[in-house]
Amino acid sequence: MILELERKKELYKALVEKRTEYEGIFYVGVTSTGVFCRPTCPARKPKFENCEFYETAQQALLASYRPCQRCRPLSHPNHVSDLVRVLVEAVEQNPEKRWRGQDFKALSVDESTARRQFKKRFGMTFVEYARARRMGLALKSIRSGEKIIDTQLAAGYDSSSGFRDAFSRIMGTPPSRLEDGRILKAAWLDTRLGPMIAIGDEDKLYLLEFVDRRGLEREVERLRKRTKAAIIPGETKPIHSIEKELAQYFDGKLTEFSTPLYLMGSPFQQSVWEQLRQIPPGETRSYADIAGALGKPTAFRAVAQANGANQLAIVIPCHRVINSDGGLGGYGGGLVRKEWLLTHERQSG
Structure with missing residues (x-):
């Protein structure tokens, strides 16, 4: 008791x-x-x-x-409010629009409420959301060969330096350098254990993390720099695939993921991640076990670091690695989630 x-x-x-x-x-x-x-x-x-x-x-x-009528526990924990839905639809009707105070009044929307709800739902204010959408269209225009000056004016910037700075801040690379650059798309996925962010191109999934993971911004920044890519809101085939597979996983109907992955790590890190994928669902291994399986029994600290560098939560199951004494150890998504995932896999097995 x-x-x-x-x-x-x-x-x-x-x-x-x-x-x-x-x-x-x-x-x-x-x-x-x-x-x-x-x-x-x-x-x-x-x-x-x-x-x-x-x-x-x-x-x-x-x-x-x-x-409860306030938190609505029978709806999805990340259910989009009517206000957010109305504003998202308004942006889609005129995505190049630059929003001002009177625009909110025309929709009978309180500007501060919109800012707060978008910050909670998307991690950015509504104005930042609308700006990111404009920039996404600007990126598409640049990629299709339109002149930067035309794109700049369409995006609502009279100053070329202002456009360049805003573009770089949101997309990660100035417009003049995008001709040969890569584009990755990022999407918000709702899951049983809270929202996750998925980033991928048309072929592979690059990142899957809980949005409240500590250090997530640094992870995304690292990914952006190493791939020399611009990251924009959107969806791709691998993102659709992982969303579907995650739903099956949380329903207890799937234990192995088939979404194609892009593993961005050293040969040693990739060997560790391969060992993680060989741990059966519901079972656990220690860092020392992984090091031993790799033929490097003293490298358990390096294994722990490689485990922490994993950017594909759940799919590469770093939650199945625990301390040698049986303790849960660490987990970027939080120990409560780690414990839940292990229990879920044991019960689903």
Whole structure:
């Protein structure tokens, strides 16, 4: 019972702190109100003694709790609000538009609310989102051979230096250098354990990470520099493929991924990642086990570093590597997710 109490304290702390990595891990029933919520609910937090924790929404419903109207636990945790949907549609109707205060008023939308909701959903404000969309069209125009001056004016920039700076900040490379450059596309994928970002070209998947992973921006920047590519919003065949496979994985219907991957690492790192892919779902290996399998038993620290450099979460299952003493070790997506993934694979096996 002591362990159970400690677990409840852990979940309550996650509830109070609105920890995103606990999405899909638990639901909380509030005895004083009769409602149940997801971990990131914005409502005022209940007292610890008024909380009951459940692994699924169904369990909470069966315990007679009704769903919270604020966090809507029966909808997807990353459900797009009506306001976001309206603005996204408005951008698509006129993607080259430069938005100003009166444009929000014309749609009966509060500008600060739009900024806040887009920041939460996409990691950028609405104005930044609209600008990125304009820049995506500008990139397409440049790639199709149009003159940069024409593209600059169409994107709403009177100053060539301003256009160049804005383009570089969003896309990662100035427009004059894109003629022979590569283009990667990035998409937001909703999953049971929270949103992930997928980046790929038309042939392979380059990156798959939880969006709240610590250091994700540095990972994307590293990818952009090493590939000398511009990264723009969009979807590709490998991104569609991994989205479909992830859904099957979380439903317990798939254990091996077939989406083609682009592995960007040293020969040693790639040998480690290959060993990770050979660990059966639901099983674990230690860093020392991996080093031994590679014929380098003293290289367990290098194995740990290679494990941490993996940019394809779940697909290359670094979550299946634990400490020699049986402890979970580290995980970029958070130890709560790591524990959930291992339990899920054991139950699905």
